Amino acid sequence: MTLRQDPDAAPALDYPLLGDLPLARTGVDRGCERRIDDAWLPSLMHDDGTRVLLLVKGRAPVHDGALVLVGPADVPSGTRLVYLGRSSGQEIVLADLDEAPDPAPGDADWLGLRDVAAGLSGHDAGLFVEAVAIANWHANHTHCPRCGSPTRAVQSGWVRVCPQDESQHFPRTDPAIIVAITDAEDRLLLGANAQWGGRRYSTLAGFVEPGESLEEAVVREVGEEAGIRVHSTRYAGSQPWPFPCSLMLGFTAVAESTAVVPDGEEIIDLRWFTREELSRDILEGTIGVPSGVSISSALIEHWYGGPLPEPRQMEN
Numbered sequence: 025m026t027l028r029q030d031p032d033a034a035p036a037l038d039y040p041l042l043g044d045l046p047l048a049r050t051g052v053d054r055g056c057e058r059r060i061d062d063a064w065l066p067s068l069m070h071d072d073g074t075r076v077l078l079l080v081k082g083r084a085p086v087h088d089g090a091l092v093l094v095g096p097a098d099v100p101s102g103t104r105l106v107y108l109g110r111s112s113g114q115e116i117v118l119a120d121l122d123e124a125p126d127p128a129p130g131d132a133d134w135l136g137l138r139d140v141a142a143g144l145s146g147h148d149a150g151l152f153v154e155a156v157a158i159a160n161w162h163a164n165h166t167h168c169p170r171c172g173s174p175t176r177a178v179q180s181g182w183v184r185v186c187p188q189d190e191s192q193h194f195p196r197t198d199p200a201i202i203v204a205i206t207d208a209e210d211r212l213l214l215g216a217n218a219q220w221g222g223r224r225y226s227t228l229a230g231f232v233e234p235g236e237s238l239e240e241a242v243v244r245e246v247g248e249e250a251g252i253r254v255h256s257t258r259y260a261g262s263q264p265w266p267f268p269c270s271l272m273l274g275f276t277a278v279a280e281s282t283a284v285v286p287d288g289e290e291i292i293d294l295r296w297f298t299r300e301e302l303s304r305d306i307l308e309g310t311i312g313v314p315s316g317v318s319i320s321s322a323l324i325e326h327w328y329g330g331p332l333p334e335p336r337q338m339e340n
């Protein structure tokens with residue numbers, strides 16, 4: 025998938041093999057030097073020029089393919105706030121609400137990141153990803169891991185502090201590798217996950233373990249899930265996957281042998297696909313493949329040489 029960089033967004037990055045991925049587009053200047061001042065966020069909420077992104081259970085108001093931002097006056101008191109950054113001279117704050125205000129601002133619909141990311145500008149997609157990721161961290165890290173006391177947010181929502189032992193806790197991101205494996209005939213290995221009823225085929229993936237390099241994680245995960253060894257591991261690109269807090273690191277690799285054995289628990293079937301076989305099976309509806317916003321889809325399409333046929337999802 026090729027997405028145009030938003031001309032208003034932060035400086036273009038040098039993207040590796042996969043190009044700029046839907047959830048990896050830069051949006052705002054996060055202003056790390058500004059947010060450490062605990063007076064910064066309250067001052068923004070007294071400035072009518074501040075723009076606020078409302079979030080309700082991971083959904084944001086979207087209208088005509090763009091996020092609808094509101095002013096500080098539209099934010100109920102006591103709402104969880106996080107400073108998201110500066111864009112085009114405007115300061116942007118996240119307000120994470122428990123319930124959607126009725127009516128929604130600006131005729132918007134409350135939509136999820138996965139549903140709309142590909143159609144948003146790079147600026148809005150970056151803002152939405154940042155908002156969902158930091159909101160998930162706060163929701164899942166309310167207590168001190170050392171002593172169990174409730175922690176409170178400081179530094180404009182980017183650190184939590186324990187009032188008992190004064191330990192600081194920083195937002196967490198879990199790295200996970202995902203890998204497109206080919207064989208000597210340039211066939212692609214895809215696995216059917218038990219979670220998805222066994223007919224949705226995807227690239228192999230897994231979390232990086234403590235004390236492990238990314239390259240070692242690729243070799244270990246492929247060994248565990250498919251029973252083969254791979255070589256020529258090559259980094260292909262990354263994107264955040266804040267459901268709830270992953271960072272997906274994409275690789276390509278080449279299999280030493282084709283005698284794959286699914287682990288039987290996470291992966292219940294493995295198949296080597298030619299391009300013709302993959303295209304035919306998607307069109308006939310006998311298999312599903314990942315959605316366009318995922319890095320798995322980008323890895324598969326990079327191998328395939330262009331967009332996969334639609335529709336990719338099977339009816340349940």
Ligand SMILES: [Zn+2]
Pocket residue numbers: 168169170171172173186187188189190191
């Ligand atoms: Zn503590």
